[in-house]
Amino acid sequence: MKREVLKFPDPRLRKKALSVSAVTPELQALADDMLETMYGENGIGLAAPQIGESVRLLVIDTRPTDEDGQPTDEGMTELERQVKQPIIIFNPEILVAQEKTKYDEGCLSVPGYYESVERSRYIEAKGLDREGRELLIRTDGLLAICLQHEMDHLEGKLFIDRLSFVKSERIKSKIKKSGYPTPQEVEEERAKVREARAQAKAKSTET
Numbered sequence: 016m017k018r019e020v021l022k023f024p025d026p027r028l029r030k031k032a033l034s035v036s037a038v039t040p041e042l043q044a045l046a047d048d049m050l051e052t053m054y055g056e057n058g059i060g061l062a063a064p065q066i067g068e069s070v071r072l073l074v075i076d077t078r079p080t081d082e083d084g085q086p087t088d089e090g091m092t093e094l095e096r097q098v099k100q101p102i103i104i105f106n107p108e109i110l111v112a113q114e115k116t117k118y119d120e121g122c123l124s125v126p127g128y129y130e131s132v133e134r135s136r137y138i139e140a141k142g143l144d145r146e147g148r149e150l151l152i153r154t155d156g157l158l159a160i161c162l163q164h165e166m167d168h169l170e171g172k173l174f175i176d177r178l179s180f181v182k183s184e185r186i187k188s189k190i191k192k193s194g195y196p197t198p199q200e201v202e203e204e205r206a207k208v209r210e211a212r213a214q215a216k217a218k219s220t221e222t
């Protein structure tokens with residue numbers, strides 16, 4: 016079942032989420048709802064607090080899609096390709112984080128806003144999969160960024176908290192004052208960001 020995605024400044028997004036002691040059928044059903052919600056919103060990741068559930072659970076699928084909407088591995092890094100997606104991960108923990116990188120991030124809980132955020136370029140993370148088995152992920156690229164972004168949600172933290180104080184306050188007060196852009200405007204902004212990313216990628220491979 017598709018669920019409603021909470022938006023900043025909803026206080027439920029600020030709670031530290033609780034660890035899972037065992038993966039129960041109820042938690043599996045929650046993970047399935049989250050995947051449906053994420054795909055329904057054209058997102059690449061979703062954390063349980065974003066649908067009001069205080070659980071340390073993330074779902075992620077950063078694979079690009081072709082014209083028919085089928086997942087491809089085009090443009091993914093070698094490491095990203097080795098990780099089976101979609102990912103369902105309970106109690107995620109980062110074991111190793113190396114080097115820094117910057118990426119224009121967005122968030123389903125802050126629709127229409129994209130800002131450059133610094134994250135680790137390479138990470139190793141562990142957690143439990145949908146069956147409660149140990150899951151180990153070694154990755155870089157967009158998947159590493161996305162994992163770090165989603166893990167922030169489990170601490171009650173949003174990407175707009177990671178900007179400079181001035182920029183962060185400007186965005187927060189703008190949203191509190193005038194709300195969010197319309198779904199159509201959000202879609203237009205998304206298209207622009209996608210285009211800019213594609214151009215940046217073309218440029219970086221031109222040399």
Ligand SMILES: [Zn+2]
Pocket residue numbers: 121122123124164165168
């Ligand atoms: Zn987010």
